[in-house]
Amino acid sequence: MSIAAETKAHVAEIGEKYKYGFVTDIEMERAPKGLSEDTVRYISAKKGEPDWMLEWRLGAFRRWLSMKEPDWARVQYPKIDYQDAYYYAAPKNTPKKQSLDEVDPKLLETYKKLGIPLHEQMALAGVAVDAVFDSVSVATTFKEKLNEAGVIFCPISEAIRDYPDLVKKYLGTVVPVTDNYFATLNSAVFSDGTFVFVPKGVRCPMELSTYFRINASETGQFERTLIIADEGSYVSYLEGCTAPKRDENQLHAAVVELVALDDAEIKYSTVQNWYPGDENGLGGIFNFVTKRGDCRGRKSKISWTQVETGSAITWKYPSCILRGDGSVGEFYSIAIANNFQQADTGTKMIHLGANTRSRIISKGISAGRAQNTYRGLVSVYGKAKNARNYTQCDSLLIGGDCGAHTVPYIESRNPTARIEHEATTSKIAEDQLFYCLARGIPQDEAVSLIVNGFCKEVLQQLPMEFAVEAQKLVGISLEGSVG
């Protein structure tokens, strides 16, 4: 008898296991419900933004009104009522903290529960953390050490005030205001996010990290991240995301823009564990995210690594524009969809420059009744002579009620380009599971072990400090998936 026949839809209560599902009871300040020019003005005023920023937002908002929600992804969800949500929520009296001691202890407690040690532990780990709670950035550690190196790492709201020239020069140059429905919405209402600038020739002395947390109910989160690596610099950045368990769906529409100049390298890692909804598909985060990196300089490099285990819906295609000659783009992805989760994720590698190279390694795992789609574009333009792409796209199925889909788009306008695409689909074999069980390894651990083995090439790309956590997360998100 095959394991497929025995495997039923996941009945164990993963909702019970979602350890990030708590709510922090904290006084909130919110914008009035709904979305209008007034909402945009409210957010901009709350942030004390200059006029140019407000105008930028309003331009985006007006544009958004004329746009249509995209429907080409392989995801199904009820119509989102954009007027039935809050677009700004902030813990009362928190902005402008000079040190962690001033932060509401309840907030710190939340971060502790999330396993984010903001205090000494982080010092030991040598990680600088920016934490975004709902709409505002609460505390940034390690500012001084970074200042010494000349690295700017701060909430984007602060950067708009303190480094307007840098922000003006780069914001919206990778993901234009008009790019797509969700990115345009983000441009209008983004509340906070992270700004990083690494100056010429500087190797950022530590891993940078932001934790995003949605806490308030009925609130969308729209963070905006902008990372610029000047010539010959290097930075590695990691974001982590969690949200409480709620029966409602909450919208998360982030925009991330990366710019790498000549010989610069940006490594961007994501561990996304937004609340996925319960085992019946109730609740969960709608994750519509636009992430794009521009290898603007010669021999620059941008590398995306993502571990996507959460969210009810994931719509996300971290991409690279390989503009500079000899630039390199990489995309390493693990996408796990369990129960009723739907993931449509992949990447776009746009080869514009000569001798550009890209590498795509995608590992999709589907369990329960989930649908998991890899959607990837490799496009080679006329001038991109000798462009190279390698794509490997592996899907793993657990049980017989889920689906894996691979949708590669390949366009080449230069005959010297070489594009390789490999794809496999497999099941966790019954004999693999039995082998583990017979050696004393319990079922959930066996699944975790096998899946972690399947994902190994991607896990290896994560910064050391986070690899172990990510491995555990892979296991936890599939607990009970084999009946």
Add this chain to the structure above:
Amino acid sequence: MLDIRNLHVAVDGKEILRGLTLRIEAGQVHAIMGPNGSGKSTLSYILAGRAGYEITEGSITYDGEDLAALAPEARAAKGVFLAMQYPVEIPGVTTMTFLKTALNSQRRQRGEPDLDAVGVLKLVRAKAKMLNVTEEMLKRALNVGFSGGEKKRLEILQMALFEPRLAILDETDSGLDIDALRLVAEGVNTLRGPSRAMLVITHYQRLLDYIVPDRIHVLARGRIVAEGGKELALELEARGYDHLVKDVA
């Protein structure tokens, strides 16, 4: 230690074992011989607890406990070990990681503390040498790209590592050249001891030259059709199984 009575086992509704009775005491080594398809692997799977193998009649008692009531991982923790006829590949999981995970999973179930990486490595190295399992093999993904002999040696290494009370070896000799066979037999013989029972399943008499059993059972069409001392193996070698099989139609 192991008491199997009138065991009937069905797979996908098809009866494979049809009234098998077998008893092994601690300290003994028994061999099961029989033609292909007689149910030898089925017996090993039902003892290890493989899904899809159903006991329709009879009982298995291990150390006074109803074995069928235990989950497969619990059986392993209680000292049941099966060296498989076809060891399985697990891509991306290094052999060392697998050994550590398995060892600590068993220990945890017994309420013993985990061994750290260094502790496991020491233990593994001590056993690996005799079986000629190299460091390089331990770094490779489990069984991936291993030769037949390497796979079987790794099975015996695991047996040595877990120190089971009941070891079942399913055709560990198949596909081994004479040198590998000697290594494996030596590994098995070192583990023979008064508190350990072994069930050696083989198709050929050759292995029993090296691992000398206390008793031999011949399995045909799901039943024990002949039993005897070690000399039975030689007789089978000379006469084949046919005359025994005919009687059980």
